[in-house]
Amino acid sequence: MPDTSFFSRGAGLTVGEIAALTGVELGARTDPGIRLTGIGALDRAGRDDLSFFDNPRYATQLAETRAGCVIVGSKHLALVPEGLPHLVAANVSVAFAAVGRELYPAARAPAAVLPSVGISPRAEVDPTAEIEEGVTIEAFAVVGPGVRIGRGTIVSPGAVVASGCAIGRDCRIGAQVVLSNALLGNRVILHPGVKIGQDGFGYVPGRTGLDKVVQIGRVIIQDDVEVGANATIDRGAIRDTAIGEGTKIDNQAQIGHNVAVGRHSVIVAQVGISGSTSVGDGVMIGGQVGVTGHVSIGDGAQIAALSGVATDVPKGARWGGIPARPVREWLREVRFLTELAKKGRSPRNERDD
Known part of the structure; x- marks a missing residue:
């Protein structure tokens, strides 16, 4: 579970409330009454946390996650493990960010160092x-x-x-x-x-x-x-x-x-x-x-x-x-130079290095 000691958890949101807030869809057999109080990465999230998945590189972490719910894109639904509560979003990052702002309002903008309003006598x-x-x-x-x-x-x-x-x-x-x-x-x-x-x-x-x-x-x-x-x-x-x-x-x-x-x-x-x-x-x-x-x-x-x-x-x-x-031109030149360099190698050239 992520350490959120600098940003305390509140009452949280149910999965149903998250769906209403972000416009995402409930995944198959996902209970809308699940309550989540925090967010976390797939490999660190606990049962009270929401996580997200938007990159196949992390498929192993998705399979092993202990998160209470995960936001995924429709193109990655086949990778969601059986029984894992999930939400389906058109834009995973936007939805996850919206939930984070709601769960941790104090993290939206820097706060005063001391909890007081007004002009300090030392200013x-x-x-x-x-x-x-x-x-x-x-x-x-x-x-x-x-x-x-x-x-x-x-x-x-x-x-x-x-x-x-x-x-x-x-x-x-x-x-x-x-x-x-x-x-x-x-x-x-x-x-x-x-x-x-x-x-x-x-x-x-x-x-x-x-x-x-x-x-x-x-x-x-x-x-x-x-x-x-x-x-x-x-x-x-x-x-x-x-x-x-x-x-x-x-x-x-x-x-x-x-x-x-x-x-x-x-x-x-x-x-x-x-x-x-x-x-x-x-x-x-x-x-x-x-x-x-x-x-x-x-x-x-x-x-x-x-x-x-x-x-x-x-x-x-x-x-x-x-x-x-232009990116295509740049990548084409890089590929051409890489291939040219490979062709130019010889035992003699390697010894000269």
Whole structure:
């Protein structure tokens, strides 16, 4: 059984309630009255837990699981052991995520470190800051002049909100976050260590070295954006850096100055996006992708992990490789080079290695 000591279990949900919540179907001979209080992986779940199965690689774990119920896709029903309670979903991941949110509401967004609402006497809040009712500002946080913070927002210990910033309602500003030159919408989550609104990287060669280019733009972050730990988003140079509604940015990503990211896009860990790049709506960028400056990535495009994007990517395209190009072309080249390398091997070549 998974250790949920940091997120306590409540009364739980019956299998019938889960079906109503998610729109999934009851599996054959599955009792809708089974009550589940937690979630877990197939190999760790107990009789009070819901698990899921969506990959044949884990067929052995499905056969041996002790979970109280499992969500499966219709294409995998033949692998479900006899007598195992199950639910059938069109989209297993979406259904399982919905149940997790219902069973563990405290895990939806970071909570305050201390269970209190209001401004800690050990926080530094400028008297000109406008703080709505129901805001929590924890110890050692610093809030500068003219800052506006909406109700329900939590500013965690050690966070810095610099002069003139605006934060919407029900936001979470994590520990050691530094926020400057930025405007945030509602329900924005910034995990610990995020830095937003610092100088973009701008220099020009001068007579005696590199001369600084001033960065006078802002960072605009729309509603329901989430930014992972230690990510950085530079402020614009002569226009704003903007992150669209619902976009999710993973840990340790770097977003350069003047970048515009659309709505509901996904940017995975250690991605670097150079200045003045445009990323459309619904784009998915895999881990450790590098994107050069002044390019455009069209709506719905997908970039494979470890790729290098140096040119515009069309709407809806799937690209990968270095330099990135259409996935089929990239995989064909990789296969060709692999086969060529095999053909080029000889006893003499192997000895030279």
